[in-house]
Amino acid sequence: SDSCTLRSLRSDFGAFSLTSKMTSAAAPFTVADQRGRKVQESDISSITSADSKRVSLLGNRICPFAHRAWITLHELNAQDDVEYLHADIGPTKPDWFTQYLSPYGTVPVMWDQGKIVPESLVVMKYIFEKFAPNSGFYGGTPYEKSRVDLMLGKLDVGPIYGFLMNRDPAEEESKKQALKTMLEGIEKIYEESSPIGPYLLGEHLSAGDVALVPFFARFIPVIKHYHHYDMLDASLPRLSSMWEHAQKRPAFHATAVDAQTFIEAYGMYYERGLKGVKSPIARFFSSPKGAGLSFVVGGAAVACAFLLSRRA
Structure with missing residues (x-):
């Protein structure tokens, strides 16, 4: 996938809060400077409705895949045509975000007048095609x-x-x-x-x-x-x-x-x-030599169990 998976990021980042790390965290991020305010449940209808006139990019500032789309907006001078919205991917991420705004469970995701565009490389190409098709952003020749x-x-x-x-x-x-x-x-x-x-x-x-x-x-x-x-x-x-x-x-x-x-x-x-580090013993048994010994040991254990059952 060319996007950050919200479910995995929720566990990876644990209790990390980007908002608490940003300047003036107590105040909403303004749309004017493109830092992006946090998406709210009240945004759902106006973003996803078939009658919507909004074009929104939902991302997260930690996610490198979302950053691809965000940079593209600015490089192609489309930042005034698209509202950038920040989505929490930590424990505070609301269920309604995945249910209604990112059914693929990833960021970035773009909504254009009620139509969804997921995946970073797809979103980048979409921004190019919609706002700057003659820019040469994907090459001129x-x-x-x-x-x-x-x-x-x-x-x-x-x-x-x-x-x-x-x-x-x-x-x-x-x-x-x-x-x-x-x-x-x-x-x-x-x-x-x-x-x-x-x-x-x-x-x-x-x-x-x-x-x-x-x-x-x-x-x-x-x-x-x-x-x-x-x-x-x-x-x-x-x-x-x-x-x-x-x-x-x-x-x-x-x-x-x-x-x-x-x-x-x-x-x-x-x-x-x-958590994934193997002990020296585990590393040995996962090696070719250890795997062979593991087979022998396992076979011996089965044989012993069989003999003991016969004696019983």
């Missing part, structure tokens, strides 16, 4: 479009989460290598597409860049904090350049959350990884 498609198809964020959540020293290097291999593959796509850059298609930022930026914004500081590892080292010059330039863009500043907030929120992913 057939080749450029193919590079964006390739980038979106090859981007696999699984190794990021896998490395972050790992607490098993025996798997640290393999998880790190999986992350590095993924980033090296993306680096190669950037080099082939535009050797100079700074973006995937050269001087102009595209959907391929926006799909990646929210993950850098979160996991560069988070992984460095918990694993003392720099995701973007000297071996990834194109990605490093893209990230450096992307951070300076107005759209990034308009949608940014401070690194410390991400460190605290995703620390719960890191702590959750501790």
